[in-house]
Amino acid sequence: MYIIDMVQEASKYLFTASQKRFYFKDVKILIPVTWATNPIYGRPQTESYSEANVIIAAPYVKYGNDPYTLQYGGCGEEGRYIHLTPDFLTDDAFLPIYGPRERVLVHEWAHLRWGVYDEYNEDKPFYFAPDKSFEYTRCSVDITGVVAECKDPQCSGIKPCEVDQATGSPTEKCQFFPDKKQRTTSSIMFFQGLNAIIEFCNSKSHNEEAPNMQNKMCKSKSVWEVIEQSKDFKASKPMSDSVPPRTTFTYLQGGNRIVCLVLDVSSSMSASQRKDRLRQAAELFILQIIETGSQLGIVQFNSAASTLRELTTITDYASRTALTKYLPNLASGGTSICSGIRKAFEVFRKLNSQINGNEIVLLTDGEDGTVGSCVNEVQTSGTIIHTIALGPSAAKELETMSNITGGLQFSATDSLDSNGLIDAFAGISARDGNTSNQALQLESAGKNIPGNSWLNGTVSIDRTVGNDTFFVVTWQAAKPTISVFSPTGIDYSGSFVEDTALKVSRLKIPGTAEAGNWHYHILNINSAAQTLTMTVTSRPASVNDPPVTVNAHMNADSADAKTPIKVYAEVSKGYLPVLRATVTAFIESNTNNQELRLLDNGAGADAIKNDGVYSGYFINFSGNGRYSLKVKVQGGEKVTRLSDRKGTRAYYNPGYYVDGKIEKNPDKPSVPEEDLQTNLGNFTRTTIGGVFVVTGSPPGSQPPVFPPCQITDLDANIKDEKVFLRWTAPGEIMDQGTAAKYEIRMSTTYQDLKDQFDNATVVNTSNLVPLEAGNMELFSFKPEDITIENGTIIYFAARAGSKSSDMAEVSNIAQAQMVLPYIPAVPDPNPNPNPGTPDKPGSVNITTLVLAITCSIAGICIIASISMCIVKKNQRARTAPAV
Template identity: 45%
Template structure:
């Protein structure tokens, strides 16, 4: 456990996935469903949304034993829908939607799914539904009733539970019985060959049904669970602690420690411990339909005495970039400055060309002096927003301050309906201003001093707006703005770097250089060796910036840049490169990042997430690095991985993750840089957290088959984008440890990818090494145990049979291998279960790993034909196979094992046990 100061930051580039959802009594309120601009206008879609929620409310009430239902839902229609008279949205924006209705993407098609980042019990980001699923019964029927499908996805989104089916492992052995992966075990049906409906055959090597076999459940079931297995059946509930199938090799068991869905809801989820109140007479939700309009924003800027000098310069540089490059055409922008009083520097101004941008940039404050009254500035900003005659509702304030004045304008902000985004500058700014963001749904960022940090530029760059369409309707408010590079240094001599322009971007590409005292010499070299020097840059001496705008579409490939500080002493300089989508037809590669918590008291580690995708399709094999910086100056570089181990729940799903464990009191910022310099990035085929495509049912004893699930073409998943670079930031985050309490010490992370296979006569266990503190550093020891009892490993791990505990762990993230040679004879059908724990130098142990099942299968000898000569060369069969399936059970065995482990130094340590 490192003891150095640090903490964490949170972004929500897509503002918190379940942002705003509240549980009022038994009813969920502030649910936001947003429609993408690519969806054609259709009032029937709104009707179908309402009907789905009404149906879902009834199903949710039944599934939660009359406890929970849907109470209030807002529907956000896109700005290009013009046939209805929709009221103006308040704080509802596409980026905060809990449910998105959008055209199908290549990976999921019309399958309803939920974007989940990982941890069991943690809220998801959003539910994705398609117009065809909502409008076409011939599409939705393959998933089940829309209301029940929605409850399945809601469980992913709200409670952080996972699917109880497994398309990759549809069968497993329970003792000597082949079972379908499902919950509960009482789900009945038939095992049928999918091509000709004959009975399934068993693979003699695995002991399981062959891959052409499908389990077709009875549509009418006598058991009541579970919706998380197959939402199309007559089941009405979730699996309970008593009914949950702990043996099934599904994601729910792997990530939730074999807990049933109801157990997770009541003990781990955001709704754990919520008091139950009597259900009202009506459980039908109420609906509000609103529409987003053009952006209206007011910059409210602190110019008190403490802002003098470099802070005022930083303010002008960042605000100028926002006005000149970030805010979209047809938006309205105003400017307010405040000290002890507030002044309007520019009323709302329509952005309709370079002249309007230049006028606004020229109105930014130049000097600082006086006291600080933050709320005076906020109230004046609300006054400016009301200058369009439409009030401040749905508009936004970007508030920048370094001051410590009291905050007493929460009521005014709340009543206005405006969103306040707050930026605190320096270590002494009053973090209480974050309250204004919290109550209005805005973002909060903390910026460090100094040009070389580039924090303010990064923050203002992040204040883009989107209605969900990344490439079209640019003349409205649907802008895609991607920051490619943001780097700063305090240096003498040359400052060199490069940035990749990929095939998805290139329009309105800009290179912005910020300097501290005197302008540097600049060289920019395009991929096809076109050279741009200082003479090509537009110089703003008052803001100390130089800007190069690339005409047309920028060349694809690596752009190199060099800055020369001509002074004899070091000065701060930075380079920021920005670009927009290349065309309407090519969605850009997007990166979003956030932390698992916005506030930490040190009681549990934090997780850093970055999502890399192109139109919802995961982009894998990228290099992702997070930089976390505290307001005291400590900085931490953390590599984020998509390896399905440690903090990362799913391998190759485009979600890159890591733990952040070095928590000390303070405010933190988060920046993530993504590189794919070798052009080897790919799209991923992996899907999870979606409604099951139902292969068919058994109705009155007859199998009724559905068409096969639409396949995914490998050709469609080739990421032909070239090398790319992205930089994004997240919202600032704070850590507050109890006074006098040392920084927390965390155990190694839970092993979640324990796996097994047979190599000749050996069973090989593999997993990814955990760390000393979660997935950081190197653990001290492993404890690996086995049993034949499926519940023993989970409930009483230390009493199971010990395999070994003195193996030398490798560095976190490294592959581990452990092999067993079986000397004694295990009879046909013997099933063993293995699990592991890791230990650190403080003797803290991880949670028990996922549990792996190993069954010995001795294939039957083929029956000789009458013409075959009898085999007298031996008695019996000497071919053995081990069937492996991940599960959550336990184990016992009588065997003599030789254990081999590859240590860090590649030495082999042998252990022989007599059990």
């Protein structure tokens, strides 16, 4: 009953924390397909592992039980998912560390739903307060506790903290032990585990000077202020009831995929080799992408629809090959998208009258004025529709079909060298979380090659993949000469199987492909230029070693060309981030292609450094229409590495201060470096990231000019009466190019700099020449108007300017202080019997955060992953009632 109890209690806690606005009304729990079936389990509709709010799965490495939320975006932007481990749910040893599970869930839900951030800081646990003392980073400062070092591992005694002579701040051994009993009621986003904490920090209790992520990302706003700006808050009112309604739970369990290809064969498909490209891409999907055990049907449509193949179970490669013979090869007539969808429904219902959760892959290149006639039918069917818009005239309603059914959406232009149609079909894998059975795209390359010239490339196959590895070459006119060599020099050139009618050659590597760099060479023997493409896919080599995966997307699926689009690529192995990879986004519209370097440096569009999420701004809009995203990732030998999870994870409480003694929790276990230094070797990945649609940008209009992006990592220090500043350089336009200038201002008062930046003292930057975006700027100077002495505090903020004098937003505020020796008092062995007294010797005040949750009819989808199934496999009889 772990999940049920946690959510029901979390709903009550959320109701209180949100001032009776929000609670969990409906929760859907997706049971792993590997678990035994049960009559009470329904069939999922749009619910999937990849779209889950909460994922319950074992960590990839030992000791990784920190609850966390993966957040990509900025303040107020929703996160991706919450990750909880089975050990966290079942082992009560974690309760003193994180607090009650239901409270942890509410803490993480605030991250996920409202885009707020933590109010502690593991990297900078102390800061210099205006009263010239070091404060523990927290919110609110009314939270009391003791700052001290333990004399031994059990903390049977404590002693004053040692001081770092370089900074004057406490060393890493210094810890904050909160009083177990508190008088303040906030904040949940600092540490929800204290019994008294039942609120989020608000404008009155917020500690805006604390150097935490909430202040950095949200411009020093309190959590409650951010929540008040959410669409949930604006659409809700406080309830009159003293307790929320009980949560309703629904149990769902999927099965093998049931998919129908619904393919446009109207006359317009004869243009730009669309018909042939459709057959090439659909064949790749059938032979290489869709999972064994799935059922697949094929429908074609023009003015009417017909069934080419009823649902057929894919059992082996022969059954896949047989299905490809039913792909359409003629094109004529008009376009009736609804006819194709309804015919797919007929195909599904021949198997089962319940078609919810089945998938349609809908491809069309034409407009259809009647497509709106089946929208309601589609929505009520429970079927998932993945859409592929081919060419510039595909129906504008396609994205609506995907959005209302929870499907994926792709677009492909008529540019043959982009390989876009094949990439779209390659991106339609199962979304059940079982990466051990999924095909991964390693390479997607295409180019218009002159006569008697070569297309050369290298594909890095790492040890985590290698099964069912295919090299696929397509051509436009004449069959080229193809050579493929393994890392040890084995020549596979004679092993390709050719289909000259379809203009495809395919190589299947037997067994598990050799790890290392594979080289291919494709010679255009034609006298005229033609487009050649190479696509490489592979499946994981072992169920026990998760592969490196890439998840790419944008922060919006529509734009007005007046606001930059944020592009993200999450690179991970299991649940661990992959660092130091080279990540490039390719954004294609019907008029041009653009490249964009994505970085994981915690600057510009990137929220958190070294979290495995690589980010960048897309700003070069070229008119209205669809823009598709493709991302390529390259990992280098002994360069790319793993990392433990950074960012928004639950606070690890080292212990409590109770009646003059420390109730010590176990030290936080560190992830062994050898687990993180796993040699990933060279690897390549390619993934498709969906579509965004641009409106409000007339053809021929000048693209908007954006200012430099905001500096978010300004840091300041004082040494030998000089100030040293550092930050990541923004660009001339957002995070691209080189800014023209910097404006830096300072003040001895935090509030003055925050509220009146333009009136603060200007720092002379005449000798500061900006570096290209992404580089680290270093700047030092000696203040002329401020006397630096022991205890001096100076606050700094900065912004970049462009050549046209467009100025960026003001940066985060950085604090620098002159070294001040710091020796905190050891608590009195006979302390004031009231543990909430704020002036207790050695105590440190900490503040509140006011948290609220989604809307009053909040619903979340909790997914027990395949990995959880494995962990709980031998305890199923005891855990069955919980799910």
